[in-house]
Amino acid sequence: MQKLVNVLVTGTPCVGKTTFSKLLEDKLTEQMGPGFKHIIVSQLVLEKHLYKDWNKEFDVPEFDEDMICDELEDTMQKGGVILEFHSSSFFPERWFQLAILLRTNNTQLYDRLKARGYADKKITENIECEIMEVTAEDVHASYKPEITMELQSNSPEDMEANVDAVTKRIKELMGIVSPVPPKP
Numbered sequence: 001m002q003k004l005v006n007v008l009v010t011g012t013p014c015v016g017k018t019t020f021s022k023l024l025e026d027k028l029t030e031q032m033g034p035g036f037k038h039i040i041v042s043q044l045v046l047e048k049h050l051y052k053d054w055n056k057e058f059d060v061p062e063f064d065e066d067m068i069c070d071e072l073e074d075t076m077q078k079g080g081v082i083l084e085f086h087s088s089s090f091f092p093e094r095w096f097q098l099a100i101l102l103r104t105n106n107t108q109l110y111d112r113l114k115a116r117g118y119a120d121k122k123i124t125e126n127i128e129c130e131i132m133e134v135t136a137e138d139v140h141a142s143y144k145p146e147i148t149m150e151l152q153s154n155s156p157e158d159m160e161a162n163v164d165a166v167t168k169r170i171k172e173l174m175g176i177v178s179p180v181p182p183k184p
Helices: 017-032 041-047 065-078 106-115 120-131 134-142 156-173
Strands: 007-010 037-040 051-055 060-063 081-084 098-103 148-152
Touching (some): 007 134, 017 098, 037 065, 065 081, 098 134, 120 134
Parallel strands (some): 007 098, 098 148
């Protein structure tokens, strides 16, 4: 049996990583059976206490990269992981066959951050990260171009199209190709 593909899903907070990852897990399970598992690294950091300090200014843990990688190593080796996190450059490239970067226009990003109740300073920092392409630079510097996909996540229609495109790419990577219908 072929090992399942591992997928990294990353992007600035509020670009739709969690929704996308859940939809992708559901679609892959529906079409390929059980085996794919969605892991939200930020939840794992809190549950397993994978941090040494707490940033009081932003009220977030300052995650420890080594602790996270040590915690995930065995799970990643098994395959079938959809790993979601806002930071990505510290994950070993060998873990992933596909790295997805979600992007959102700044107006929608602002509205999503505000609706989530982020403080103004945190909103400004995240908008600046998106404008300065911090997450995009991390992905492009850390992973080969042939395994990266940069996708717009501005609407439910984008989300649906993205899930379809990534599902198709995963099937291609696993050698599961849908037959092309004959031309009339």
